[in-house]
Amino acid sequence: MSLLRVDKLSIRYGETSAVNDLSFSLRAGESVGLVGESGSGKTQTALALLGLLPANAITTGDIFLADTELLRAGKRALNKLRAERIAMIFQDPVQALNPYVRIGQQLRRILVAHGLAAGKAADERVIEMLQRVGLPDAERQYRAYPHQLSGGMQQRAMIASALLAEPDVLIADEPTTALDVTVQAQILELLEALREDTALLLITHDLGVVAGHCDRMLVLEQGRLVEEGWTGDIFAAPQHAHTQLLLAAAPRLDRTDVPRPVSGEEVLGIAGASVSYRERGRRGGRLQAVREVDLAVHRGETLAVVGESGSGKSSLLRAALGLVPMQSGCVSYCGEVLDGQVQSRAVAVRRDLQLVFQDPVGSLNPQMRVAAIVAEPLSIHEATLIADVRRRRVIEKLERVGLGEDYLQRFPHELSGGQAQRVAIARALILEPRVLVCDEAVAALDGSVRQQILALLRDVQDQSGLAIIFITHDLAVVRAISHRVLVMYMGRLVELADNETLFARTRHPYTRALIEAVPKPDPTAAAGNAPLRGEVPSILTPPSGCTFHPRCTYARDICSEEVPRARLLDTTMVACHRAEEI
Amino acid sequence: MTATSATWRKARKNRVVVGSGGVLLLLVVMALLGPLISPHGYLDTDFGRILHAPTATELQLFGTDDLGRDLFVRTMLGIQVTLLVAVVASIVSLAIGVLYGAVAGYVGGRVDAVMMRLVDTLYALPFIFFVILLMVVFERNFLLIFIAIGAINWLDMARIVRGQTLSLREREFVEAARLMGASTPRIILRHIAPNLIGVVVVYVTLTIPQAILVESFLSFLGLGIQEPRTSLGALVDAGVNHMEGAAWMLLIPAALLALILLCFNFLGDGLRDVFDSRHKS
Numbered sequence: 001m002s003l004l005r006v007d008k009l010s011i012r013y014g015e016t017s018a019v020n021d022l023s024f025s026l027r028a029g030e031s032v033g034l035v036g037e038s039g040s041g042k043t044q045t046a047l048a049l050l051g052l053l054p055a056n057a058i059t060t061g062d063i064f065l066a067d068t069e070l071l072r073a074g075k076r077a078l079n080k081l082r083a084e085r086i087a088m089i090f091q092d093p094v095q096a097l098n099p100y101v102r103i104g105q106q107l108r109r110i111l112v113a114h115g116l117a118a119g120k121a122a123d124e125r126v127i128e129m130l131q132r133v134g135l136p137d138a139e140r141q142y143r144a145y146p147h148q149l150s151g152g153m154q155q156r157a158m159i160a161s162a163l164l165a166e167p168d169v170l171i172a173d174e175p176t177t178a179l180d181v182t183v184q185a186q187i188l189e190l191l192e193a194l195r196e197d198t199a200l201l202l203i204t205h206d207l208g209v210v211a212g213h214c215d216r217m218l219v220l221e222q223g224r225l226v227e228e229g230w231t232g233d234i235f236a237a238p239q240h241a242h243t244q245l246l247l248a249a250a251p252r253l254d255r256t257d258v259p260r261p262v263s264g265e266e267v268l269g270i271a272g273a274s275v276s277y278r279e280r281g282r283r284g285g286r287l288q289a290v291r292e293v294d295l296a297v298h299r300g301e302t303l304a305v306v307g308e309s310g311s312g313k314s315s316l317l318r319a320a321l322g323l324v325p326m327q328s329g330c331v332s333y334c335g336e337v338l339d340g341q342v343q344s345r346a347v348a349v350r351r352d353l354q355l356v357f358q359d360p361v362g363s364l365n366p367q368m369r370v371a372a373i374v375a376e377p378l379s380i381h382e383a384t385l386i387a388d389v390r391r392r393r394v395i396e397k398l399e400r401v402g403l404g405e406d407y408l409q410r411f412p413h414e415l416s417g418g419q420a421q422r423v424a425i426a427r428a429l430i431l432e433p434r435v436l437v438c439d440e441a442v443a444a445l446d447g448s449v450r451q452q453i454l455a456l457l458r459d460v461q462d463q464s465g466l467a468i469i470f471i472t473h474d475l476a477v478v479r480a481i482s483h484r485v486l487v488m489y490m491g492r493l494v495e496l497a498d499n500e501t502l503f504a505r506t507r508h509p510y511t512r513a514l515i516e517a518v519p520k521p522d523p524t525a526a527a528g529n530a531p532l533r534g535e536v537p538s539i540l541t542p543p544s545g546c547t548f549h550p551r552c553t554y555a556r557d558i559c560s561e562e563v564p565r566a567r568l569l570d571t572t573m574v575a576c577h578r579a580e581e582i
Numbered sequence: 583m584t585a586t587s588a589t590w591r592k593a594r595k596n597r598v599v600v601g602s603g604g605v606l607l608l609l610v611v612m613a614l615l616g617p618l619i620s621p622h623g624y625l626d627t628d629f630g631r632i633l634h635a636p637t638a639t640e641l642q643l644f645g646t647d648d649l650g651r652d653l654f655v656r657t658m659l660g661i662q663v664t665l666l667v668a669v670v671a672s673i674v675s676l677a678i679g680v681l682y683g684a685v686a687g688y689v690g691g692r693v694d695a696v697m698m699r700l701v702d703t704l705y706a707l708p709f710i711f712f713v714i715l716l717m718v719v720f721e722r723n724f725l726l727i728f729i730a731i732g733a734i735n736w737l738d739m740a741r742i743v744r745g746q747t748l749s750l751r752e753r754e755f756v757e758a759a760r761l762m763g764a765s766t767p768r769i770i771l772r773h774i775a776p777n778l779i780g781v782v783v784v785y786v787t788l789t790i791p792q793a794i795l796v797e798s799f800l801s802f803l804g805l806g807i808q809e810p811r812t813s814l815g816a817l818v819d820a821g822v823n824h825m826e827g828a829a830w831m832l833l834i835p836a837a838l839l840a841l842i843l844l845c846f847n848f849l850g851d852g853l854r855d856v857f858d859s860r861h862k863s
Contacts, residue, residue, distance in 0.1 A: 321761060342761060350763040363754040367776035376772075377762045427758075 003028045003199050004049070004086075004169050009061035009071075011044050011053065011223075018044045018057075020223040026169060031192075031200040033210035033231065035246065036220035037446040038417075042203045044223075046171050049201075050088055051078040065169065083110050087162035091174040093154035097146040103130075104142030107161050114165055126164070133160040134190060151309075152183035152535050156190065163194060170195070173203045180308035181473065182532040185517040188213055205446065207250040208519030211235060219243045232523045249447035250521040251476025253503065259483050261498045264299030266335070267467045268320065268353070268435050273329035275315045275491075287539055289315040291491045292329070294566075297435065300465040302458075304472060304482035304499075306514070310539050312491035313471050317437050321353055333435075351381050354428040358440035360420035364412040364427075371408040374398060374427045381431060397426040401456060418449035425453070429460060437469045442477060454481050475518050479503065487511045490539060490547040493566050496573035507574040507582060509554050546577065554578050598852035602845040609842065613661035622652035624659050625810055633828045645830045647820060656812050657835055663813040664794055664842070667727055671793040672786050674732025679739025680782060686740070687747025688770055698744065701737050709734050717805050727806055731793045739785060746781050750774050780857030787850035791843045798839060814839045 002025035011019040019041040026032055036042050047053045049063060051070060063070040065085055073081070090096040098106055107126045111117040117125050123142070130138035133156040146154055155175065162170060172191065176184035191200065192213055202214055210217050210231060217234055219227040219242065227240040238244045275290040290312040297303050305313045319326040322342030331338045333352065339345050357363035364373050374394045378385055385393075395405050401422040412420055421441065428436055438457070442450040458481060460466055472478060478485055478499070485502045487495040487510065495508040506512045516531040534551045537543055543550050549559035558577050566575040576582070593599050617624065622642070628650035636645040636653075644653035686697040713730045720726060750756060751774070759769050798815025800806035807813040812820075814835050821832030 323757060323761065347763055350761070353761075355758065355761050357754045357758065359754060363758050365755040365759075365773055365777070367779075368772075376759070376764070380763050380768070424758075427762075 002026060003066060004201075005062075005064040006045075006049075007062040007064070009045070009048060009063060010059065011041070011048060012058045013056060018223055019048070022061075022220075022223070022225050024218055024225065024228065026199045026201060028168065028199055029195075029197040030216065031195065031202060031214050033214035033217040034201060034203045034220065035205070035207065035210055035217055037205060037246075037448070039222070040220040041223040042220055043173055045220075046088065046173050046201070046203055049169075049171060050082060050086060080114070083162075083165040083167065084114055084116075085167055086169040086171070087165070087167040089155075089158055089162050089170070089172040089175045092178045093151065093158045094146070094178075096158055097154060099146050101145075102142070103144050103146060103149070103157050107157070107164055110161060110164050116165060126160075129160045129164050130157070132194065133157070133163075134186075135160070150535050151179055152187065155179060155183075155187055159187070159190065159194070163198070167198060169199045169201065171201045171203070174205070175202075176209065177204070177206070180536065181475070181517045182308065182513060183535055184209075185519070185531065186533075188519070206519060207235075207246060207521040211521050211523040211525075212519050219246065235521070235523050245448055247521065249451050251447075251474065251480075251518075252521055253476060253479050253515065253518055254520075255479060258479060258499045258503075259302065259481065260500070261483050262298065262300050264301060264465065264467075266296045267299050267333065268295075268297040268469075269332040269335075270295040270316070270320050271330055271332070273316060273319055273331070274327040275312065275319045275324060276327045277324075288542070289491050289539065290319065293486075293488070293491075293493050295486060295493075295496075297467045297469055299434070299467055300461060301484065302461065302468040302470060302482045304470045304478040304485045305488065306472060306475065306478055306485060307488035307494075308473060308514075308536055310490065310536055311488040313488050314439055315491075316488070317355075317439065317469060317471055321355055321437060323355075347381065351377070351431040352434045354431070354433040354436050356421070356424050356428050356436065356438045356441045358443055360417055360424050360441075360444065361412055361415070363424050364420060366412055368411075369408065370398070370403075370410050370412075370415075370423050373412070373423060374430055377427060377431045393430065394426075397430045398423075400429070400460070401426045402452070417445055418453065421445060421453055422456070425456070432464065433466070435467045435469065437471070439471045440473070441470070443472065443474065450477070457481070475515060487514070490536065490542055492547065492575060493573065494548070494575055496566075497571060501570075501572055505570075505572070507569060507572050507579045508576045509552050509578075509582060510548050512582070513551075546575075554582065593853065593856045596852050596856050598848050599856060602848035602852065605841070606845045606849070609661060609838075609845075610665065613658045613665070616658035617655045620652065620655050620658075622655050624651065624655045624812070627651055633824065633831075635828070636830055636834075644834050645828065647828075647831055648824060653817075653831065653834065657814075657817060657838065660812045660814040660817045660835060661838065661842070663807055663811065664797060664815070664839070667731065667797045667813070668790045668793040670728045671731035671735060671797075672790050674728060675735035675739050675789060676782065676786055677736075678732070679736035680743050680778070682736070683740040683743025683745075684747050684770065684774065684778070687744040688751060688766075688774065690748075690751075694744070698741075701740055704734075704737055713800060713805060724807070724811075727797060727800065730800075731796050734796075735789050735793060738789070739782075742781060742785055743778060746778055747774055750777055784850055784854045784857060787846055787853055791846040794839070794843060794846075814842075 004026040006022060006024050009019055009022045022045060034042050034045065048059060049070065051073065053059065059071055065081065104126055108122050111122045111125060127138050127142055130141055135141045135153060135156050149157065176187050179187060188209060204210060214231050216229065217231050218225055219240065221242040227234060227243045234243060238247055271294050273290055273293045276286045276288045278286060293316055305317065307313045315324060318324045320331050322340060322345055326340050333349055338349060342350065371394055374397060375390055378390050378393065398404065398407060403419060403422050415423065442453050445453060457468060461468060470482060482499050484498050486493065487508065489510050495502065495511045502511065503515065506515060513531040532551050537550065545560040545562050546564050549555040552559065564575045564577045566573050569579055631646050632650045633648055634642065634646045636643055642652055642654060644657055647653055682697065686694045716726055716730055756769060756773050759773050797806055797813060798818065801813050801815030802819045807816050817835035818832060818839065821835060824831045
């Protein structure tokens with residue numbers, strides 16, 4: 001008997017169709033994955049289930065929750081159903097929680113509003129629920145404001161609020177996308193454990209998450225259901241071309257065709273780099289983002305810099321580029337020591353070091369057309385160039401990144417994310433730089449677009465010997481493109497090794513945990529336990545000794561007392577007291 | 583190479599912008615041509631026709647006032663003066679405010695702190711006191727009104743532009759330009775300023791009604807435009823005295839004043855939509 005039944009659901013906005021003739025059902029206790037690229041109608045479907053679609057949406061079809069029709073239900077009836085029968089977990093807990101109301105109060109209101117409990121009984125149930133979702137010290141968190149909790153803890157509170165009224169159906173819209181990979185593993189494990197007989201609709205773009213946590217899956221393409229079935233069957237033999245494409249683009253760590261190390265002369269060197277920021281509010285307080293990191297990048301090499309949020313990976317490279325001041329240490333380019341500030345560096349050096357940002361649209365001036373954006377570096381560095389030549393070079397670069405002449409007159413907001421990132425890359429490449437830093441340059445892109453961009457970068461590198469530094473939190477990207485990998489944790493170097501060695505012979509417990517935490521797009525592999533407990537500590541109050549010791553299963557006394565020095569083991573640079581034993 | 587032409591096209595499609603802009607344009611044309619067409623002059627008194635109600639004969643569409651002057655011509659003149667005061671005051675506030683705000687925002691640090699504290703200090707001065715002081719010290723002067731009104735409006739403009747510059751300075755495309763090797767003037771001119779235009783244009787259309795109100799208020803108090811010249815505010819003031827016997831003296835200029843204010847407010851709202859949706863889509 002199906003609990004939730006969606007029948008021929010279509011959602012339109014004027015002439016644009018968001019969801020088209022979608023039918024599926026959800027049985028009690030079942031977990032179903034809803035998969036698709038951005039714009040495929042996943043979130044629209046979720047909003048329709050909850051009656052949260054904007055007023056200008058035109059819907060047809062039916063949605064039945066048991067025997068209640070949801071699509072045409074009145075506001076009052078819907079309000080009653082939400083939370084009690086059907087609940088949702090949003091992608092970003094920071095935006096879903098009210099920052100001015102204490103966690104406990106927010107959760108309590110759900111019980112009171114639905115008349116499920118009041119007074120002391122409500123408090124007790126909230127605290128009990130907070131304990132169940134694994135919030136340490138639940139009674140204290142009851143009185144905490146959302147900003148006092150870390151991202152992972154906020155998402156736990158969000159899950160608690162969704163489960164509080166014991167709904168029959170739980171919808172999770174990309175519940176772990178905003179979280180670090182080690183925290184993601186914990187949250188997914190929690191969802192699994194708490195579900196009991198709640199039906200779960202898990203919306204995600206990450207096939208690894210589906211493989212490990214869903215019984216069945218639905219694949220959407222541009223609002224249409226293209227494939228539906230048991231997760232195992234679909235992964236083993238995808239029928240529809242789009243599913244095959246998604247699976248082929250799914251990030252995997254177990255690939256064997258990884259790039260081999262290359263040898264070229266050093267182009268960019270960083271020695272003993274430390275970066276700190278003055279902290280707002282507190283007098284004299286400094287936030288130590290990067291501590292004494294050494295790094296060398298060679299011609300024709302791709303170096304990946306990996307770490308969770310707050311690991312200092314962006315700060316390190318921004319300092320190298322001269323965008324943020326370095327506290328100590330120095331940067332050299334082709335053996336020459338560079339000034340710390342980008343403004344005081346020689347023009348010739350500046351044109352050789354370029355950066356591609358994470359948010360492709362944000363890094364393009366919204367008031368300029370593509371032609372002017374790509375040409376700008378030329379008009380700064382080769383101002384004497386005649387307009388015709390400049391135009392030709394712009395077109396040439398646009399074609400190089402897979403865009404044509406017809407994009408010249410477009411504005412950034414008229415481009416898709418992938419196109420905008422291509423424009424940003426064209427702008428970075430037009431001066432033929434020798435080092436390109438990509439700061440999470442593919443994180444905001446869909447799987448298939450991501451692959452195209454990575455292939456493009458590799459292509460450029462093969463032709464020009466460009467050195468690429470790739471900042472990312474995504475180990476699958478690392479595995480696919482990098483020659484060498486630098487792993488950072490709380491501002492320090494943790495491990496530095498070539499791609500093959502890092503994955504085959506992992507030396508540091510943190511690196512190992514990171515690798516294990518990545519969800520594998522393979523339903524036959526048992527979903528492992530979350531490899532790490534706890535979360536990244538606050539960078540303002542770093543733990544003593546090895547900053548990783550509170551979360552490390554290998555920790556001994558020495559780990560909390562002495563900072564491990566980075567040392568060379570075989571070909572791996574590693575900073576761990578017990579590296580030999582691991 | 584900026585987005586101006588695209589914005590212009592979008593503005594022309596926006597019904598609110600076209601409607602309110604059209605009405606304003608019509609009023610301006612009327613205010614300029616009306617006195618030329620009418621057989622009466624704004625100074626001509628006719629003691630045989632005192633406080634006559636509006637009539638089509640002799641083109642006295644708005645009637646006459648207590649000195650027998652033709653109110654149609656005087657009202658058109660009032661619109662001229664009111665719009666002139668508003669536009670000039672807004673240009674003054676625009677020029678000072680944008681420059682001041684952009685410099686404070688982009689340079690930042692101590693310069694910013696000092697410049698903005700000065701703005702705070704000026705804010706603290708009671709405006710009417712300031713204007714009365716000006717009027718007393720100098721002679722009552724047409725120009726003085728522009729300066730007085732512009733001198734308070736630029737404070738708001740400076741704050742808004744500074745805030746906008748602060749957030750623009752942190753945007754990734756500005757960082758990208760810095761990395762590219764762009765100089766500071768180039769960044770301000772090519773990257774900061776074009777992105778300020780949207781906010782500034784919208785804000786100007788909202789300061790114009792503010793300036794009109796202030797001018798009307800001053801004229802109503804007898805501190806603004808002096809006889810025999812007139813403005814809509816002065817006409818309303820005169821109308822109040824004859825509210826019972828000659829209601830048209832109050833109602834017509836008051837209605838026109840309200841119409842102009844509404845049009846500018848609608849224009850501002852419409853333009854804000856035009857500039858906003860460009861980033862959305």
